[in-house]
Amino acid sequence: MISKINLENILFLDIETVPETQYFSDLSETKQALWESKSKYQRKEDYTAEEFYDRAGIWAEFGKIVCISVGYFNILNDLRTFRTTSFFGDEIKILKDFKNLLETHFNQTKHLLCAHNGKEFDFPYIARRMIIHNIELPNKLNLFGKKPWEVPHIDTLELWKFGDYKTYTSLKLMTNVLGIPSPKDDIDGSEVCRVFYEDNDIDRIVIYCEKDTIAVAQIFLRLRGDTILSDDEIIHI
Structure with a gap:
């Protein structure tokens, strides 16, 4: 039962991704052809491969990670805090820094990773x-x-599915029905590509990513029957 899991053993996380290049034309001819083939089923006849390219960030073969935000609980003498931090910038550095966190602080058998739709x-x-x-x-x-x-x-x-695999429930919907403050009060996932490539505003993306990480922790608390975090319990480091 999740109520028996020690909260301090869980690393909560969320990632933000974008297409690997700003424009479809920036891809090699081979990669353009591969994208056309990969996206054919999703876009059908409604879009060309180039028109559909702004969605390429959801595939690891055609996208890249621009931010990983993490959060973890610290409980001392019944005082609970939730600390968040983010890795952003060059993707290789993001991945290596995140790996280092896992291997130095969350490397024991008892440690778990938690995300919304994280397994998919x-x-x-x-x-x-x-x-x-x-x-x-x-x-x-x-x-x-x-x-x-x-x-x-x-x-x-x-x-949340409780064994029902026919449905998808977004983070935004879950926070709404569970009475959790919505993390989607600025941008949403569909805007990350524009904010990254056109606005060059990585700070805005980091804030958005951290809010989603906090929302995942809040949902987990509600699923356990615990009280959700107050603003005073959240620490950004």
Whole structure:
């Protein structure tokens, strides 16, 4: 039962991604053809491959990570705080810094990673980008040979499904129905590409990513039956 998990053993996280280049025309001819083939089913006849390219960030083969935000609980004498920090800038540095965090502070069997839709998106995306950049996977992301109960990942979307695999519930909807302050009070995921490439405003993306990380922790608390975090309990470092 999730109520028995020590909150201090969980690393909550969220990632923000964008297409690997600003424009479709910046891709090599080979990569353009591969994107056309990869995106054909999703775009159907409604869009050309170039028109659909602003969505390329959701595929690790055609996108890149521009921010990973993490958060963790610190509980001392019944005083609870939730500390958040972010890795951003060059993607290789982001991945190496995140790996270093996992290997130095969240490397024990008891430690778990938690994200919303993390098993379908965040965790495999980070792992694929690490492999693309020849970065050896940390144990927490290396699932080869692991049995299902050995995978150290918690997914708040999966918890909310209660075994129902026919539906998807967004982070925004879950915070709304659970009475949690919405993290989507500025931009949403569809705007990250524009804010990154056109506005060059990585700080805005970092704030957005950290808010999503906090929202994941809040949802986990509600699923456990715990009180959600107050603003005073959240510390940005």
